[in-house]
Amino acid sequence: MTKFSKIALCALIIGSSAFFTSCDDTEETKAPVELTLYQKLGGTKMVTDPNDSSKKIEQGRLSFRSVVDTTIVLIVADIVQDKPGNFGAHFAPLASEVFGPDMNATNVARLSKNLTDIFSVATGGAATNTYSGLDMVTTHDPAKNPRMGKKVNDAEMTKFIGYVGMAAAKNGVTDQKIIGEVVAVLESLRAPIVQE
Numbered sequence: 114m115t116k117f118s119k120i121a122l123c124a125l126i127i128g129s130s131a132f133f134t135s136c137d138d139t140e141e142t143k144a145p146v147e148l149t150l151y152q153k154l155g156g157t158k159m160v161t162d163p164n165d166s167s168k169k170i171e172q173g174r175l176s177f178r179s180v181v182d183t184t185i186v187l188i189v190a191d192i193v194q195d196k197p198g199n200f201g202a203h204f205a206p207l208a209s210e211v212f213g214p215d216m217n218a219t220n221v222a223r224l225s226k227n228l229t230d231i232f233s234v235a236t237g238g239a240a241t242n243t244y245s246g247l248d249m250v251t252t253h254d255p256a257k258n259p260r261m262g263k264k265v266n267d268a269e270m271t272k273f274i275g276y277v278g279m280a281a282a283k284n285g286v287t288d289q290k291i292i293g294e295v296v297a298v299l300e301s302l303r304a305p306i307v308q309e
Contacts, residue, residue, distance in 0.1 A: 149237025150236035150291065150295070151173040151237035151238035154176035154177065154236075155171070155176055156173045158171065158173075160175060171233075171242075173236075173237075176284070177229050177236075180280045180286065181228040181232065183280035184280040186280075200269070201262075206262055207224065207262075220260060235301075236295075249305035253306045253308055264309035270303050270306055273299070274296055274300075277296075277299060278292060278296070281295060
């Protein structure tokens with residue numbers, strides 16, 4: 114092999130290795146895929162449902178259901194303790210079902226499911242979750258929804274967001290970025306919910 118051929122061969126090898134290395138560098142500079150909030154909270158990973166050990170539930174859905182159920186408990190605790198500014202007037206029809214002679218909690222379970230559905234769908238879990246309840250305007254208008262006791266004002270919506278934040282913390286969600294994303298979802302619903 115001539116000296117020129119050896120140099121050309123070396124140049125070809127060096128050049129091709131530089132080409133492949135630069136291709137690899139391009140792959141490394143791709144932006145990472147941003148996870149949805151639903152994925153950050155466990156996504157579609159199936160886990161045992163703590164409410165029924167014979168069933169499985171998506172971790173993302175379970176995360177939202179836990180926060181929703183704790184939010185309901187916090188709201189009910191304030192109503193029972195007759196705290197100033199409680200949501201008793203909003204939930205009076207529902208409370209009369211639960212605390213009435215029939216002690217029917219069916220609609221509380223439906224409320225929990227609907228809120229869990231809304232959060233799951235709105236945060237990236239729409240592929241495996243659906244919301245089939247009333248739209249937000251109808252849901253929060255007592256003239257159209259007999260289970261809503263009164264219309265929501267802006268301060269009450271802010272208070273509800275606070276309840277959700279407290280419920281998240283009680284369920285171990287303390288990452289401020291994640292809480293901010295939950296608040297953003299709730300804020301996106303402020304306009305149709307606030308009707309007073």
